[in-house]
Amino acid sequence: MMMTENTDNALARIRFVLVEPSLSGNIGAVARAMKTMGLSRLELVAPKQPPDAEALARACGADDLLQHAGVHTDLPAAIADCRVVIGTSARRRTLEWETLEPPETARKLLDEAAAGEVALLLGRESSGLTNAELARCQFLVHIPTNPDFSSLNLAAAAQVFAYEIRRCWREDRADATRAPSDELRRDLATAQELEGLHGHLADTLRDIGFGDPDSSKKLLLRLRHLFNRARPDRVEINILRGILSAAQGRKSGKRSTPPAD
Template sequence: MLSTIKIVLVETTHPGNIGAVARAMKNMKMHNLWLVAPKIFPSADATSRASGADDVLAGATVCRTLQEAIADCQLVIGASARGRTISWPELTPRECAEKILINEPGNGRDGSQQSCGIHTIPGDKVAIVFGRENSGLKNHELDLCHFLLRIPCNSEYSSLNIAAAVQIVCYELFVTSGLAAQEEIFVGDKGEEPLATAAQMESFYTHLAEALTDIGFMHPAKSKSIMRRLRRIYNRIQLDTKELDILRGILRMSQGHKRNTDV
């Protein structure tokens, strides 16, 4: 799905930025990198900044002109932070991802299009074009684009590093494509223990009320209000059975300590 989307860099000055872009792309399962007249490439700097995304660099296509890079594309989107005298239809990164990856009814090749304009169909090739580090895309290059992609950010400091800009756009494409849901990573023991049942939670709440009363924290007149708030806290957390066992062990130890000090 993402393989038909080209990330196109125009006249990149610093080879390290090319490597950083390759890394950003691979993070989001994208590999189709095109370089228009880069100042220095290949380069050890690019390889170093790629941090393992050497395959993206090795597969990069280098060409002389932007026209050559986008010649086979049905949709071309140019990224720019600068305002323009003549306005282009604008997209945010999320809108860009939706336009590329979500096919809306009534936007097919039969000529019927809704007011939202061009959408792709499976198999269409798309180019997302990023300009020079210091000056971005020139107007004649934007003339080749269907849309202008603008990343919302601080209006007083809107200049993004090119790799950061590519990362944001690729992230939105990754999430919209559905691949992010397939890449869920469990950290530590997350998900290993089943969640506590309603019956187990009720037994815990009974034990909790007893322990809080035993240690003098809770008084009968205030018990309903306190327990209601404690229920809200633990219900938000969604305890698993192991966590519940740990908490009940703490309650038993607290009760035992209180009895020993009372003797």
């Protein structure tokens, strides 16, 4: 049976996550940008102002997206079940992430959404996403604006991504022969499971005396970057955590058994 836009699983699994938006009007404008392109999942992280009358006015009929938007106290809660997270960035960072442009981002989000939940992070109007927030992303995306005037309104940026997603989605509907890649068949670890690994890794490094994670944030950031590139699946996460537990057990004189597949 041909899916309608309202029941298309791929579109329904793509969430736009606004991190600490300052103006409720921008939230409404993002909701409008999303709905015009068939997207419905809006998540808010610690908004400075909850959606109000101004947000409703700027939404121009996308009231349902505002009504059903998730509101979270922190970013981990907003992306916990996502298999891929892409963060928007307007400037170069100390560590090199794989950086996409909007068309590649749309393709990546749609492909991955065929297998599970995915997220696009949009940062604060004034300062974007922090390095710590970007460290939770597998990819970054940059809109190639005029370098002499690169500032984009939050809703304008959201409209660029929403349009590219819809363009790719329409191409997919027209191409019935397109098959999912082997990568999409992997049961990738979620953001929450990756966070569990990173916490366990930091504890283990401290336990075995390998540096001081409290004063070596760059080391932990590089390790995050390593695993974000590798994109381990759930079995691999269990193996890695079993190794870490064994290392902790040897340090304390206890033996640890490896996890079962």
